Amino acid sequence: MITADAGYSNARCAPKYDRKSELKGFDDTKAGVKGLVDSGITKIPRIFIHDQLKLSNSRSGDSEFIIPIIDLDGVNKDAISRAKIVKQVQNACQNWGFFQIVNHGIPVSILDEMIDGVIGFHEQDTEVKKKFYTRDYQKRKVLYNTNFDFYVAPAANWRDTLSCVMAPNPPDPEELPEVCRDIIVDHAKKTTELALTLFELISEALGLNANRLKDMDCAEGLFLLGHYYPACPEPELTMGTDSHADSSFLTVLLQDRLGGLQVLHENEWVNVTPIHGALVVNLGDMMQLISNGKFKSVNHRVLAKDVGPRVSVACFFRSHFQSEKARRYGPINELLSEENPPIYKEITVKEYLSHSYSIGLDGTSPLDHFKL
Numbered sequence: 001m002i003t004a005d006a007g008y009s010n011a012r013c014a015p016k017y018d019r020k021s022e023l024k025g026f027d028d029t030k031a032g033v034k035g036l037v038d039s040g041i042t043k044i045p046r047i048f049i050h051d052q053l054k055l056s057n058s059r060s061g062d063s064e065f066i067i068p069i070i071d072l073d074g075v076n077k078d079a080i081s082r083a084k085i086v087k088q089v090q091n092a093c094q095n096w097g098f099f100q101i102v103n104h105g106i107p108v109s110i111l112d113e114m115i116d117g118v119i120g121f122h123e124q125d126t127e128v129k130k131k132f133y134t135r136d137y138q139k140r141k142v143l144y145n146t147n148f149d150f151y152v153a154p155a156a157n158w159r160d161t162l163s164c165v166m167a168p169n170p171p172d173p174e175e176l177p178e179v180c181r182d183i184i185v186d187h188a189k190k191t192t193e194l195a196l197t198l199f200e201l202i203s204e205a206l207g208l209n210a211n212r213l214k215d216m217d218c219a220e221g222l223f224l225l226g227h228y229y230p231a232c233p234e235p236e237l238t239m240g241t242d243s244h245a246d247s248s249f250l251t252v253l254l255q256d257r258l259g260g261l262q263v264l265h266e267n268e269w270v271n272v273t274p275i276h277g278a279l280v281v282n283l284g285d286m287m288q289l290i291s292n293g294k295f296k297s298v299n300h301r302v303l304a305k306d307v308g309p310r311v312s313v314a315c316f317f318r319s320h321f322q323s324e325k326a327r328r329y330g331p332i333n334e335l336l337s338e339e340n341p342p343i344y345k346e347i348t349v350k351e352y353l354s355h356s357y358s359i360g361l362d363g364t365s366p367l368d369h370f371k372l
Contacts (some may be wrong), residue, residue, distance in 0.1 A: 022047050023151060030133035031126050032146045032160035034309075037230040038126075048238045050155040063268040068092040069278070073103035075197060089198075090205035097296035098263045098282045100275060101198075106190045108277040114187040115256050117180030118226035118311050121162050124179055132162070132177065137320075137357070141171040149360025157361070158238045158304045160228045165320045167192065167222035180226075188224055191252050191315045195219055198250060198281060199317075206291060208334060216290070217327060218249040221319030221349070229260070231308035240302035240310065242361040247353060248284030248316040255280060258310040264299040272300075285367045286318055286352065289344045292331035297367070319349045326350070345370045 026047065029035055036045070070088045074081035092099035121129070121144070132144040144162045147153065164176065166188040176184055199219050200210040213219070229240045240260055255261060261272040261280070272280055288297040302310070330346030347370050356366040 017046065019047060020151075023156075026156075027135075027146070027150065030130040032122075032129075032133075032144070032228075033158055034122055034160055034228065034230050035126060037233075042233050044158070044232065044234045044238055048156045048158055050238055050242075052237075063265070063270045065265050065268060065270045067263060067270060067272050067280075068096060068099040069275070070099050070101050071103050072101055072105070072197070075201070086201055086204045089201045093202060093205055093283055093295040095296075096263070096265060097288075097298035098265075098272070098280065098300070100272070100278045100280050102275065102278050104194055104279055106194060106279070110183075110187060110190060111254055111277065111279075113183045114254060114313050115311050117183040117187075118162065118228060118313060119309065120179040121177050121226060122160055122228040122309070124177075137163075141165040141169075142175045142177070148357065152358065152362075153242065153360040154362060155238070155242075157241050158229060158232050158235075159240050159302070160230075162226035162228075164188075164224045164226075165222075166224050168220050168319065184224065184226075187254075187313065188222060188315070192219070192222060192317075194279075195250060195252055195315070195317050198252070202250070202283075202287070202295070206294065206332075206335065208332070212332070213249070213290075216329070216332075217319075218286075218290075219317055221317065223248075223316040223318065223320050225314045225316070227302075227310075227312045227314065229302065229304070229308055229310040229312075231306055232304040233306070235304035235306050238304045240304045243299045243301040243363050244361040245288075245297045245299050245365060245367075246282060246284035246316060247286065247356050247366070248318040249286045249290070250317045251282050251284055252315045252317070253280040253282070254313040256311045258305065258308065260303045260305055260310050261312070262301055262303065264301075269301070284316070284318065285356075285365070286329060286349065288367060289347070289370070290329055290332050292335050292340065293343055294335060299363075320353070343372060345372055 075085050134140055134143045135145055142164050146160050147157050196219055199213040203210050203212040255274050257274045259274050262269040283295050283297050285297045287295055326348050328346045328348055331342040336342055355369050
């Protein structure tokens with residue numbers, strides 16, 4: 001366990017800073033950011049300190065913009081109601097890449113239990129958690145660590161994460177943490193059912209058959225992340241999650257009531273205000289690729305806070321490293337023309353992930369690497 005406050009202060013001032021050794025020293029504890037907080041630190045380690053110019057860039061989120069909120073009530077009621085919802089989805093996907101949904105069909109009790117389950121995992125005895133701590137994303141379906149890009153990012157984020165590959169080949173139940181096993185399975189099942197409806201609406205919003213994206217296996221994979229952001233003693237020096245766009249076709253996010261999520265819209269950081277019982281939906285890079293840029297995958301981030309923990313559960317709909325399929329995805333033919341030629345190459349999800357994981361959350365778009 002790393003506990004010495006003075007040691008971190010000295011590391012900040014040391015003329016020779018061995019970042020690699022400090023990263024490894026932290027990682028070897030397998031206690032995560034929560035372990036630092038439990039140890040009573042009052043100064044954050046240098047590995048978590050971010051570039052101050054980036055941090056000063058409109059940190060407040062005091063924008064007048066408001067994320068679209070779409071009511072899904074009546075989505076399967078009649079053609080008129082559905083067409084109205086499709087139009088709202090189209091506007092949100094073209095202009096924002098983000099929206100919140102209400103009346104989505106998942107009981108609030110399930111959402112609350114899922115948040116409690118993530119808290120239960122991260123706040124259980126450290127020795128129990130340690131058996132899940134690894135960075136082997138290629139082989140392990142269930143794991144926990146601090147930042148997937150810990151060794152490649154310019155600075156670490158103030159966040160621990162439980163990661164679970166839930167589809168297409170889910171883990172054996174005993175591979176999931178006992179403290180949140182049942183609710184993870186239940187939440188994944190219900191969120192997948194919702195995602196199938198969302199993929200239909202997005203297909204129609206693109207002017208395609210309702211089943212087009214589902215037939216392309218866009219909903220086949222599910223990668224579930226349970227994020228835990230402990231209270232930070234120096235939140236002005238770090239980030240909960242750096243600015244980035246998601247790797248998915250579609251992400252369905254459950255956030256608690258603490259807030260901190262911001263979306264970049266028209267060069268302004270806009271707060272995604274938590275609504276109890278609502279879910280946040282955003283498009284990922286793979287959706288921007290197959291829509292040939294018609295629908296947007298936008299940058300977002302999470303601020304570090306001096307209160308917490310903040311907890312969120314992100315369901316990424318895409319395959320992962322373990323997928324046996326190697327389907328190639330490129331811009332959908334029906335969306336192309338002489339006036340709108342393809343702007344991206346055909347790639348596999350694994351190719352995208354390999355590149356994305358190699359650069360980490362450095363503020364650049366992995367999609368740029370695959371432009372024609």
